[in-house]
Amino acid sequence: MNRNTKYRKEKTGRILRQVMAALLISGVSYGHAWAAVEEGTVEDRPADVYTMDEVIITAERVPTSRMDTPANVSVITAEEIEANHYGSVAEALEHVNGVFISGGNTSNNEEIRINGDERVVIMVDGRRINNDQGSMTRASANLQSIASIKNIERIEVVKGGGSALYGSDAIGGVINIITKKGDSLRTTLDVNAGSWGTYNYEISNEGSIDKLSWYVTGGFQRSNDYDFKYKGSNKTMANSDRKNNSFTARVDGEIDDRSSLRLNFEHKSIHGNYSNFDGTNFTAPNKLDELYNNVSLSYHFKEGTKTPGFLRIYNNYKWTDNQGMFNTNTTGVEYQNGWTLGDDHTLVAGVDWHESTSENMGAASYEDGKIRNGAVYLQDTWSFAPKWSLVPGVRVDHHNMFGTHWSPKAAINFNADDKTQVYASWGRVFKAPTADDLYYNNPVYGYYGNPDLKPESGHTETIGLTHKIDDKTTVAASYFWSEIHDAIDWGNLTPAGTFAENIALEKKHGIELSVQRKFGESWSIDAAYSYIKTEAVGNDGNSAFSPRNPQPNGYRIGVHYRKGPWKANLMATIGSGLDTAIHFNKWGTAYTCYNNSNYTLLDFNASYDINKNLTAYFKANNLLNQEYLVTPGIGNPVTWSYAHPGKGRFFQIGLTCSF
Numbered sequence: 001m002n003r004n005t006k007y008r009k010e011k012t013g014r015i016l017r018q019v020m021a022a023l024l025i026s027g028v029s030y031g032h033a034w035a036a037v038e039e040g041t042v043e044d045r046p047a048d049v050y051t052m053d054e055v056i057i058t059a060e061r062v063p064t065s066r067m068d069t070p071a072n073v074s075v076i077t078a079e080e081i082e083a084n085h086y087g088s089v090a091e092a093l094e095h096v097n098g099v100f101i102s103g104g105n106t107s108n109n110e111e112i113r114i115n116g117d118e119r120v121v122i123m124v125d126g127r128r129i130n131n132d133q134g135s136m137t138r139a140s141a142n143l144q145s146i147a148s149i150k151n152i153e154r155i156e157v158v159k160g161g162g163s164a165l166y167g168s169d170a171i172g173g174v175i176n177i178i179t180k181k182g183d184s185l186r187t188t189l190d191v192n193a194g195s196w197g198t199y200n201y202e203i204s205n206e207g208s209i210d211k212l213s214w215y216v217t218g219g220f221q222r223s224n225d226y227d228f229k230y231k232g233s234n235k236t237m238a239n240s241d242r243k244n245n246s247f248t249a250r251v252d253g254e255i256d257d258r259s260s261l262r263l264n265f266e267h268k269s270i271h272g273n274y275s276n277f278d279g280t281n282f283t284a285p286n287k288l289d290e291l292y293n294n295v296s297l298s299y300h301f302k303e304g305t306k307t308p309g310f311l312r313i314y315n316n317y318k319w320t321d322n323q324g325m326f327n328t329n330t331t332g333v334e335y336q337n338g339w340t341l342g343d344d345h346t347l348v349a350g351v352d353w354h355e356s357t358s359e360n361m362g363a364a365s366y367e368d369g370k371i372r373n374g375a376v377y378l379q380d381t382w383s384f385a386p387k388w389s390l391v392p393g394v395r396v397d398h399h400n401m402f403g404t405h406w407s408p409k410a411a412i413n414f415n416a417d418d419k420t421q422v423y424a425s426w427g428r429v430f431k432a433p434t435a436d437d438l439y440y441n442n443p444v445y446g447y448y449g450n451p452d453l454k455p456e457s458g459h460t461e462t463i464g465l466t467h468k469i470d471d472k473t474t475v476a477a478s479y480f481w482s483e484i485h486d487a488i489d490w491g492n493l494t495p496a497g498t499f500a501e502n503i504a505l506e507k508k509h510g511i512e513l514s515v516q517r518k519f520g521e522s523w524s525i526d527a528a529y530s531y532i533k534t535e536a537v538g539n540d541g542n543s544a545f546s547p548r549n550p551q552p553n554g555y556r557i558g559v560h561y562r563k564g565p566w567k568a569n570l571m572a573t574i575g576s577g578l579d580t581a582i583h584f585n586k587w588g589t590a591y592t593c594y595n596n597s598n599y600t601l602l603d604f605n606a607s608y609d610i611n612k613n614l615t616a617y618f619k620a621n622n623l624l625n626q627e628y629l630v631t632p633g634i635g636n637p638v639t640w641s642y643a644h645p646g647k648g649r650f651f652q653i654g655l656t657c658s659f
Contacts, residue, residue: 057176058156058176059071059073059162060348060379061165061348061379062307062338067415067421068389070413070423071158071423072476072478073156073157073159074096074097075154076093076096077153080092081149083567085656088110089152089155090110094573095571096157097514097529098159098554099113100554101630102631102644109135110142111142112175113172113550114159116172117171117172119138119140119168119456120169121167123176124146124177124294125296126312127264129141130169132330133326133356133360133369134434135436140169140434141169145318147217147292148248151217152177152178153178157175158176159478160172160425161173161460161461163395163409163427163428164377164379164395164409164427164428165377165409169431170429171484180215180250182207183213184208185208186207186659188204190202190655191657192653192655195226195227195649196223197223198221199221200654202246204217204218211253212251212253213251214250214251215249216248217246217247218246218247218248219247222243225239226240226647228646230277230279230645237275238282239282239286243270244270248264250264257303257304258302258304258305264298265294267293267294273285274286274288276644277645287322288320290318290321291317291318294316295314296313296314297314305340306338307346309336309338311333311334312333313333314334315330316332328357328358332354335350336348345380345382345383348378351374352374354373355373356435365441369435371399373400373432376395376396379391379392379393387416391411394406394407395409397430402432407429408427409426419467419469420467423463424462428458429457429484431455432456436449437500438453446498447490450499450501453488454502455486456484457484457485458483458485458506461481463478463479464479472518476512476514476515479512480510487502487536489503502539503536505535506537507535510531513529514529522563528555528557530553532551550578550629550630552578554573555572555576557571565609566607568605570603571603571604572600574601575598576597576598579593579594596628601622601626601628602622602624603620603622604623605619614655615655617655618653619650619651619654620650622646622650630645
C-alpha cells in the first residue's frame with residue numbers, strides 16, 4: 001500500500017468516525033439556545049436601520065446592549081440575508097464597511113480582512129473555525145468552509161482587537177455567526193440559476209416537539225468557468241468550475257428553564273479545478289478538493305441571566321487536495337461562567353484549550369505538525385457612574401512551542417444621553433505562527449516555512465462615536481490603529497525561493513464614517529466611508545514589501561425599497577487609491593500590485609412575494625462589469641502575474657418556496 005492510498009484510507013476512516021460520533025451524540029442530546037440570543041437580539045427591522053438598543057453577544061462574550069458595548073460593531077440579520085438573497089457569508093460580509101474579501105475566485109480561499117488585517121477570528125455559535133494550519137497570508141479561516149447561509153440568524157462583526165477574549169487571530173476583529181434555532185414545523189426550498197452555468201438547490205427543515213427542536217439544511221451548487229474583465233476585454237477564467245455540497249444540523253433540547261444541550265454539525269465539500277492568469281496565459285489546471293466536517297456539543301446554563309455560561313467540546317476537521325494533500329484536525333474544550341457582583345457589576349471568566357494536528361502530504365511534505373494552546377481569561381464590566389462603564393480584562397495563553405503570553409485589555413464607554421455613545425479601547429495582541437509558517441517546504445514551487453519564527457505581538461486601539469440624530473437618522477465614526485512587532489511575512493522573495501520571516505513592524509491605522517437614513521415607510525439609504533493605511537518595516541529599516549492594500553479608500557452606498565410584496569436593493573462598493581506602481585525588493589523581484597487605481601462594483605436585487613410562501617427574485621452582481629483584483633500579483637512588472645481577478649457581470653433568477 002503506497003503512502004497516498006494509506007493516507008486516503010486513514011482520512012476516510014476519520015471522517016466516518018466523526019459522522020458516527022455526531023449521530024451518536026444527536027441520539028442523546030438535548031439543546032437550547034441562550035435565551036439572550038434567541039429572545040430580544042433579533043428584531044424585525046429594515047436592513048439599513050441602525051437599532052441602538054439591540055443586544056450584542058460577541059464583543060463582551062455576554063449579552064450587552066449596543067449602547068453599552070465599547071466597540072465598533074456591525075450586525076447582519078436574517079432579514080437582511082433574505083431580503084438581498086445572499087448566496088454566501090462572503091457575499092453578505094463584503095457589504096460591511098471596513099471589510100474586504102480577498103482570494104476565493106481562483107484558489108477558493110475566501111479570506112477576510114477587517115481594518116486591513118487578515119488576523120480575524122471566525123466563529124459559529126461562539127466556536128472558532130480558524131485552524132492552526134493557516135495559509136501564506138495571516139488568515140487562518142476560509143469563508144468557503146461555512147456550509148450554509150440559510151441557517152444563519154445573525155452575523156456579528158466586531159472590528160478591532162479582541163485577543164484578550166478570543167486569543168490569537170483576533171487582531172483585525174471577530175466574526176460570530178449565530179445560527180437559527182428550530183421553531184414550528186416548516187420546510188423551505190431555494191432554487192436559482194444564473195450566469196456561467198450556475199445553479200443552486202438548498203432545502204432547510206425546522207421544527208420542535210416538546211422540549212426538542214431542530215434546524216437542518218442541505219444543498220448543492222454547480223458552476224462552470226466564470227468570466228472577468230481585463231484591459232477592456234472579457235475573458236473566461238480557465239478551470240474555475242465548482243461542485244459544492246453542504247449539510248448542517250442543529251439540535252436543541254431544553255433540560256429546564258435555565259439549562260440545555262445543543263449539538264451542531266456542519267459539512268462542506270468542494271470539488272473543481274483552478275488556474276492563475278498572468279495577463280496573457282492561464283496556468284495548467286490544478287485539482288481542488290476540499291472537505292470540512294465540524295461537530296460540537298454544548299451545555300448551556302444560567303440562560304436568560306446577565307451572565308450565561310457554557311461548557312463545549314468540539315472537533316473541526318479540514319482536508320484539502322491542492323498541490324499536495326493538506327489536512328488539519330482540531331479538538332477543543334471551552335468553558336465560561338459569569339457572576340453578578342451588583343446591579344452594575346459583572347465578572348466573566350473562562351478556559352479555552354485546543355490541540356491541532358496538521359499534515360501536508362505531497363511536495364510540501366510535513367507530518368504531525370502538532371500545536372497546543374491553553375488559555376484562561378477574565379473580564380470585569382463595571383458601571384461606575386450613571387453614564388460611564390469600564391471594561392478591563394486579561395487573557396493568559398500558554399502555547400506548547402512559544403510559552404506563556406499575557407494579553408490585557410481596557411475599554412471605556414460613555415453614554416452622554418440615550419442617543420449618544422462614545423467609547424475607547426486598548427488591547428495587547430499575541431499571534432503564534434501557523435503550521436505552514438513553521439513547516440511548509442515546497443521545493444517545486446520554491447516556498448519554505450521557517451521553524452525559527454517568533455510569535456507576533458503588539459497592540460490595537462479604537463475610539464468611536466455613535467449618535468442617533470432622530471428616529472430615522474443615525475451617524476457613526478471611529479478611528480483605529482495597530483502595531484504588530486515581529487510580523488510574519490511571506491514576501492521574502494530570493495533567488496532561492498520565497499521564505500517566511502519575521503519583519504520588524506507592521507502598522508495600520510484608519511477611520512470609518514457612516515450614516516443611515518430612512519425616508520417615509522418605503523425608502524432608506526445608507527452610506528459609509530473607510531480609510532485604511534498599512535505600513536511594513538523590514539529588519540533593515542526599509543519597507544519589506546509593497547503595502548498591497550486592496551481598499552485604501554472604501555465607499556459603500558445602499559438604496560433600499562420596501563413596499564407591500566416588493567423589495568429592491570441597489571448597493572455600490574467603490575475602492576480607490578489602489579497602488580498601481582511597480583515595487584521591487586532587494587532581489588529585484590517585482591510586485592505588480594493593481595492595474596487600476598479605482599473600481600466601482602454595483603449590485604442590484606429585487607424580489608416579489610407572490611404569496612406568503614412563494615417569492616421570486618432577481619440578482620445582478622458587478623452590473624457595470626468592472627475590472628478589479630481580489631488579490632494583487634507578484635513577479636511580472638507588466639502583467640497581473642498570478643493575481644486573482646474579480647468576477648465579471650453575473651445575473652441570477654430564483655424562487656423560494658416554504659411549506
